[in-house]
Amino acid sequence: MNIQHIPKKAASMVLLTAVLLSSCDKKKETAESMKTEETKNLLLEEWTGDYGGTPAFDKMKVADIKPALEKGMEINLQEIEKIANNTEPPTFKNTIEEMERSGQELNRAFTYYGILRSNMSSEAFREVQKEMAPKISDFRSKISQNEKLFQRIKAVYESSQKTPLETDQQRVVQLVYEQFAMNGAELDAEKKKRYAEINKELSGLYTNFSNNILADEEGYVTYLTKDQLSGLSEPLIKAYAKAANDRGEEGKYAVTNTRSSMDPFLTYSDERDLREKVWKNYYSRGDNGDDHDNNENIANILKLRKERVGLLGYDNYADWRLQNRMAKNPENAMTLMNAVWPASIARVKEEVADMQAVADANGDKITIEPWDYRYYAEKVRKKKYDLDSDEVKQYLQLDKLREAMFFVAGELFNFKFSEIAEGKVPVFHPDVKVWEVNDKATGEHIGLWYLDPFARKGKRSGAWATTYRSHTTFDGKKTVLGSNNSNFVKPAPGEPVLVSWDDAETFFHEFGHALHFFASEVRYPTLNGGVRDYTEFQSQLLERWLSTDKVIDNYLVHYKTGEPIPKALVEKIKKAATFNQGFATTEYLASALMDMKFHLADPSNIDVDKFERETLAELNMPKELVMRHRTPHFGHVFSGEGYATAYYGYMWADVLTSDAAEAFAEAPEGFYDKEVADKLVKYLFAPRNAMDPAEAYRKFRGRDANIEALMKDRGFPVPKS
Incomplete structure (x- = not known):
């Protein structure tokens, strides 16, 4: 996930690029x-x-x-x-x-x-x-x-x-x-x-x-011909055809250099040579030894960051950055990551063994490489759980998922979303749609929600949420203008957008950020900011509602027949909930650990590429996968400072997420329990940064969070206390 917001005062320079939109x-x-x-x-x-x-x-x-x-x-x-x-x-x-x-x-x-x-x-x-x-x-x-x-x-x-x-x-x-x-x-x-x-x-x-x-996302496109489509679904083929047609290559099929285009291709394509090409294009962004190579930029950034915090008396950038975060210091962040890392890479070893066995049984005569991981993991999923991700996608329509998010927002926050007629609110692209947000009970206007869902040239990759105007009341009430932005592959005309379960979770995640904007009850603009290892918590928690019965039973319907997703398929999804957690956790944690280690190291004569290789070797990084964000395109950390030494924050927030989810799971009405939902809004969403995050969480849960729930959620051994 590549989540970035218009900077808030408490997270960046006060009064500089924050959104201060009150009148006087x-x-x-x-x-x-x-x-x-x-x-x-x-x-x-x-x-x-x-x-x-x-x-x-x-x-x-x-x-x-x-x-x-x-x-x-x-x-x-x-x-x-x-x-x-x-x-x-x-x-x-x-x-x-x-x-x-x-x-x-x-x-x-x-x-x-x-x-x-x-x-x-x-x-x-x-x-x-x-x-x-x-x-x-x-x-x-x-x-x-x-x-x-x-x-x-x-x-x-x-x-x-x-x-x-x-x-x-x-x-x-x-x-x-x-x-x-x-x-x-x-x-x-x-x-x-x-x-x-x-x-x-x-x-x-x-x-x-x-x-x-x-430039590297725009400059590398893999074009396919009709004889190179084996394994790909009909909707995906149509989307790739449209992408090629949009680029003047009619009759071909284009896999663009973005995650939303790359990921399904690596998962389903039977063409191993093309999988390798697409994989290398994506993971070599910013690392091609040309005018767009980022290694020298990174080295200079690291040197300057260390020099700057040295002026303030700090030994390293991480000590300076984390002083007002929940982790407080890099040692605490590293302790959490190191507690999870061994279980994570051990699970990868098991996953690779399962994949290699499938490849051997098929007579494929290959050794699992990074461009094979998604492909063979999908085959293992089918074998172990009789679960076909492509079958699941038939029930994950983007429009229906959006309706499901609106339903959840209504149940937890009493928000009502109503689409605004085209032309009534100015938008920057025809793909952008706008909804009005009101209080269900009183009809009070809360704000507008903009959705920009599709990838296109000139749009950065990933998914993110942002605000154009934040809630404040000190100079008269200001309503919220919030936005979600994704990079789904735009379908052929008349075709639905079908997404993976992971992409559906990301869609819910980003909407969680938007709900955090809309739920704000703060008086002053500065308080709409946040603490980086806390602000991902609210959005990660909202992902949990995707798998609730009310969402599954009412919004996951087949894109052709309209039939609800079969109960048997739902059971398979739930049984496979911890499947491939080795891959998911390891690719993320490798990036988070690398972020921290770069900023704890002496950058004086650093060779960025060498440091990445040697650090991963010291960590015993499995050779069958790579970091989610390789250093030369780690935009979270090197295109600005929002996530620098803070990428660990997703896991810190996930400890809170898993623990908070247990509060709902234990409640009489589960994830739709009114009493717990009210506490969620009151203490975890509405205060934004008006309350210390640790204090806010204790008010919600009655205690601090612990790591046990996180390890259970991922299917990892729970450490002995």
Whole structure:
């Protein structure tokens, strides 16, 4: 899963690229004073129309991005200077609240920028992105290193330690103060200068890294002919035919260089040579020794990150990054991963033995290689459980899964989703559909949900959730504009989108992020942020509802006949629940361990490719599979800093997930128990980052989570306490 959000204040630089979309009279005054031809840029303008106003996605142009960002940054810096130079004694109201209120024009511009970067990238945009990256970095540094501003923040913080504010205000002050302090606000002038220079260099490296991945995803396509389709299902063949036709290769079939296209091909294709080619294309992204090679970028990123945290007195990047996460330090994160890793690779050994036996029995005369794993795992699944994943896919229609998600949202959150007529809300591509979200009981408008489901050129791979506007109330209630984005292979006209069970879980996962946005009850924008090893918990938990009886019985129906999925097939799915967990856990954990080890190592003379090989060897990484994200295309970690030394967070969150799922499993009404669901919303979704995550979980569960439930869920031996 490649999950990324528009940055929140508590997770990235406060007030810089966070979504701060509340309105105020002061802003109107600023807008009036700036109304010249130069400032009349659509991307800066207040959103208009129904639903509290919506972005004019249908009118945005790449040419408007640069002037919008430049003017937005100029306006925001003026606001910051006004706050910093206020002659009144610093208070929460005249300092922190004013900071929460600032940056609205810029944040609107960043909303469009985010769409063009992630969903609609082009060569023209990438040039703008390269040019703007260092300017945005300079802008961030001007705020984070504003001495007068920080002294006011510090004064409010210190005052709050003696005379506490309201609970949520106290949390805001803490988060703002810690974020400034963590980013060098207290350094001397010389170190601040170097800190800003490093951030500027990193911004260019992150942009280059991302664009290199995108270039390799667009540049490598495997075309098939009719005699090379053995093993592929009819819907998949039609989708590959459309992909080829879209690229001007009529009569052929295209496997594009994205996970959603690669994965089913490796699972079902009988053509071993082509499986190897598709596998190598995908796992060599950013590692082809050409202009798009990312190894040098990674080495430079690691060196700069270590130098930067060294200015703050930290030995390594991981110690700095994890200080305000649930794990607190890299040792705790490594302890969790090391507790699971031995059981994981041991299970891989068993899985490979089973696959090799099937290959030998078939007379295939091969030794299992990474491009064989999915293919033979599928054959083992059929043999062990009489379960055919392709048969299961016939009951997993994307539209029906969406309806199932809406049902779950209604049962747990009392949300109602109603599709909005085409043309009523501007969208950035015809594939995007929009739904209104209301409270089922009161009819209160909560927000809009945008869905962008299909892969296309210029769209980064993976699946993610984001917000265009977050819930706040301190300046009048603001409703939510949330979005889910996927990369399903677009079907031929009139054909349904059939997905794997894993892809269905991912769809539910990303929707869990969206529900986290919509359930927010916080007052201040900063509190819509999150702690990285906690924010995946809510979304991972929502995956569990896919396999509940109410979803299976009502929404898993055959795409041709409309017949519900047979009970016997459901039983096979449940019996095979822990099947292939060696593969799933090992490919993920290898990436998480590599992320941490890279940032704990001395990067002075690091050879990235060699370090990856040697580290995996030390871990006894099975040769039959690779990391989920090989280092040269590990965008979570090297296209920015959101998941750097934090990829372990999925497993940390999964400990919480497995433990919380037991609370539902033990409840009288199971996963639809009203009392447990109310506690889920009250303590785990609505507070966002207004409450310390550990405290929030204890309020829900009555105790801390433990690892036992996670190990049981994966079918691994439970460690002795």
